[in-house]
Amino acid sequence: xxxxxxxxxxxxxxxxxxxxxxxxxxxxxxxxxxxxxxxxxxxxxxxxxxxxxxxxxxxxxxxxxxxxxxxxxxxxxxxxxxxxxxxxxxxxxxxxxxxxxxxxxxxxxxxxxxxxxxxxxxxxxxxxxxxxxxxxxxxxxxxxxxxxxxxxxxxxxxxxxxxxxxxxxxxxxxxxxxxxxxxxxxxxxxxxxxxxxxxxxxxxx
Amino acid sequence: xxxxxxxxxxxxxxxxxxxxxxxxxxxxxxxxxxxxxxxxxxxxxxxxxxxxxxxxxxxxxxxxxxxxxxxxxxxxxxxxxxxxxxxxxxxxxxxxxxxxxxxxxxxxxxxxxxxxxxxxxxxxxxxxxxxxxxxxxxxxxxxxxxxxxxxxxxxxxxxxxxxxxxxxxxxxxxxxxxxxxxxxxxxxxxxxxxxxxxxxxxxxx
DNA sequence: AGGATAAAACCGACCCGCCGGTCGGTTTTG
DNA sequence: CAAAACCGACCGGCGGGTCGGTTTTATCCT
Numbered sequence: 001x002x003x004x005x006x007x008x009x010x011x012x013x014x015x016x017x018x019x020x021x022x023x024x025x026x027x028x029x030x031x032x033x034x035x036x037x038x039x040x041x042x043x044x045x046x047x048x049x050x051x052x053x054x055x056x057x058x059x060x061x062x063x064x065x066x067x068x069x070x071x072x073x074x075x076x077x078x079x080x081x082x083x084x085x086x087x088x089x090x091x092x093x094x095x096x097x098x099x100x101x102x103x104x105x106x107x108x109x110x111x112x113x114x115x116x117x118x119x120x121x122x123x124x125x126x127x128x129x130x131x132x133x134x135x136x137x138x139x140x141x142x143x144x145x146x147x148x149x150x151x152x153x154x155x156x157x158x159x160x161x162x163x164x165x166x167x168x169x170x171x172x173x174x175x176x177x178x179x180x181x182x183x184x185x186x187x188x189x190x191x192x193x194x195x196x197x198x199x200x201x202x203x204x205x
Numbered sequence: 206x207x208x209x210x211x212x213x214x215x216x217x218x219x220x221x222x223x224x225x226x227x228x229x230x231x232x233x234x235x236x237x238x239x240x241x242x243x244x245x246x247x248x249x250x251x252x253x254x255x256x257x258x259x260x261x262x263x264x265x266x267x268x269x270x271x272x273x274x275x276x277x278x279x280x281x282x283x284x285x286x287x288x289x290x291x292x293x294x295x296x297x298x299x300x301x302x303x304x305x306x307x308x309x310x311x312x313x314x315x316x317x318x319x320x321x322x323x324x325x326x327x328x329x330x331x332x333x334x335x336x337x338x339x340x341x342x343x344x345x346x347x348x349x350x351x352x353x354x355x356x357x358x359x360x361x362x363x364x365x366x367x368x369x370x371x372x373x374x375x376x377x378x379x380x381x382x383x384x385x386x387x388x389x390x391x392x393x394x395x396x397x398x399x400x401x402x403x404x405x406x407x408x409x410x
Numbered sequence: 411a412g413g414a415t416a417a418a419a420c421c422g423a424c425c426c427g428c429c430g431g432t433c434g435g436t437t438t439t440g
Numbered sequence: 441c442a443a444a445a446c447c448g449a450c451c452g453g454c455g456g457g458t459c460g461g462t463t464t465t466a467t468c469c470t
Contacts, residue, residue, distance in 0.1 A: 011418080011419095011465085011466090013419090013465085014418080014419075017419080017420095032328070033327060033328055035240060035327060036327065036328060038454080038455055038456080039455075039456060039457080040455080040456095048420075048421085049420065049421045049422060050421085050422070050456090050457085051419090051420060051421050051422065051458090051459085052419075052420050052421065054456095054457070054458080055418085055419060055420065055421095056419090058457095059456080059457080060455095060456070060457090116324070119321070119324045119325060120324055120325045120326075120327060121325075122238060122240060122241065122325060123237070123238055123241060126383055129383075130380070130383045130384075133376070133379075133380065134380075137376075156396070156399070156400075157396040160377065160393055160396040160397065160400070161396065161400050163373075163376050163377055163380055164373035164376065164377060164397060164400050164401075165373070166376055167372040167373040167374070167375055167376020167377065167379075168368075168369035168370070168372040168373045168376075169372070170372055170375075170376060171338070171342075171368050171369065171371055171372020171373075171375060171376075172365065172368055172369060172372065174338075174372075175335070175338065175339075175368055178331055178334075178335045179335075188365055191361070191362040191365040191366065192365065192369060194361070195361075195365070195366050195369050195404045195405075196369075196404070198403055198404045198405070198406060199400045199401070199403045199404035200400075200403070201403060201408075203406075216439090216440090216444080216445095218439085218445090219444080219445075222445080222446095243428080243429055243430080244429075244430060244431080245429080245430095253446075253447085254446065254447045254448060255430090255431085255447085255448070256432090256433085256445095256446060256447050256448065257445075257446050257447070259430095259431070259432080260444085260445060260446065260447095261445090263431095264430080264431080265429095265430065265431090411470105412469105412470095413469090413470090414467105414468085414469080414470105415466105415467090415468085415469105416465105416466090416467090416468105417464105417465085417466080417467100418463105418464080418465070418466090419462105419463080419464070419465085420461105420462080420463070420464085421460105421461085421462075421463090422459105422460105422461100423458105423459095423460100424457105424458080424459085424460105425456105425457090425458075425459100426455100426456095426457095426458105427454105427455100427456095428453105428454090428455095429452105429453095429454095430451105430452100430453095431450105431451085431452095432449105432450080432451075432452105433448105433449095433450085433451100434447105434448105434449100434450105435446105435447085435448100435449105436445105436446080436447075437444105437445080437446070437447090438443105438444080438445070438446085439442100439443085439444070439445085440441105440442095440443085440444090
């Protein structure tokens with residue numbers, strides 16, 4: 001179990017510090033936005049110094065990019081898992097929507113980072129933001145095409161429809177995020193599900 | 206027709222300059238975003254100096270707010286007019302969607318300012334952005350409720366549905382805005398219309 | 411064990427470009 | 441000639457990033 005000595009692997013402790021910084025950056029970004037967060041703030045939140053932060057990360061952008069990537073990855077994986085647990089096409093689509101909504105409902109910071117900060121971070125990130133949106137609506141598109149192939153929904157422009165679904169979901173969550181005294185996001189699920197399913201020709205069960 | 210002399214009205218010329226600055230700010234904000242636009246840039250684009258700009262506007266935020274307001278007002282009025290021209294509930298909803306899409310298609314800068322920059326401008330504007338979204342989805346909600354009252358669509362949560370519609374529209378336009386070599390936005394109209402109408406139980410004509 | 415030593419990790423004062431906003435002065439206008 | 445409009449040098453704070461130095465950790469030698 002003893003680690004190899006000669007390699008330059010980041011030594012347990014260093015990794016821990018790195019994660020500590022990442023965590024601090026995550027919550028700071030989510031609370032104050034990318035541009036309004038200073039490196040000093042991140043350093044303080046991570047109980048270290050600016051120099052310490054710059055030892056682990058070359059730039060502020062790098063940190064944000066890594067955060068976006070891993071956060072999106074985690075969510076995508078979670079959705080994929082939830083969808084894989086279902087076999088019936090419509091149930092799969094439902095599982096996807098439900099998982100996103102429930103995850104965001106339980107992790108406001110995640111939602112803020114992905115849906116608000118990513119957009120507000122400036123032109124420098126618009127490519128990755130676009131890619132992220134494309135990624136998620138791409139997932140939806142696949143589910144829709146499956147359902148089409150299975151014949152449970154009629155032929156339609158899956159690409160545009162997927163974007164519309166993603167946009168609808170995005171807006172519902174974003175409004176909830178910015179609401180002063182938000183209700184429970186989960187409560188929107190039944191309505192949203194009904195609207196989205198109807199939009200592809202699936203009426204109430 | 207000769208103007209009153211004693212009043213402190215802004216004298217033709219001054220108003221022109223003011224508009225000139227507003228125009229310059231509008232296009233600069235739309236091209237580079239609120240935070241990445243400096244007052245010097247605006248001044249230069251308006252063929253004047255920073256001091257000149259500050260003679261007409263107290264702060265940078267003020268300019269942006271006014272731009273957001275008037276732009277949103279113009280669009281809302283245009284939509285209202287288009288909707289008023291129709292009598293049949295479903296045709297009214299269609300007119301609303303079509304107008305927004307066509308307007309944005311013809312004025313990318315308008316779309317950018319309202320849908321991208323407003324969000325990217327930072328926490329300071331999130332209230333007004335939220336208000337703007339609420340305004341437009343509120344309009345949609347009214348149309349939906351009319352249709353409901355007329356009995357052409359079933360009872361449903363108009364508020365949430367309206368948000369979903371707005372989100373879908375928003376996403377479609379936003380993707381188009383950020384696309385490198387975008388197609389024609391108008392082409393998305395038929396699909397989007399079908400999706401949205403189906404989502405409230407109205408099947409193809 | 412207990413130096414010796416070098417690399418890793420960390421610190422925070424400092425640098426510097428940027429930019430919103432100011433202000434004293436000049437030009438234009440009515 | 442006074443008020444309105446305009447100019448642009450300047451101020452001040454902020455914040456990303458740097459850098460010389462200090463502390464901590466891992467490794468090797470005796």
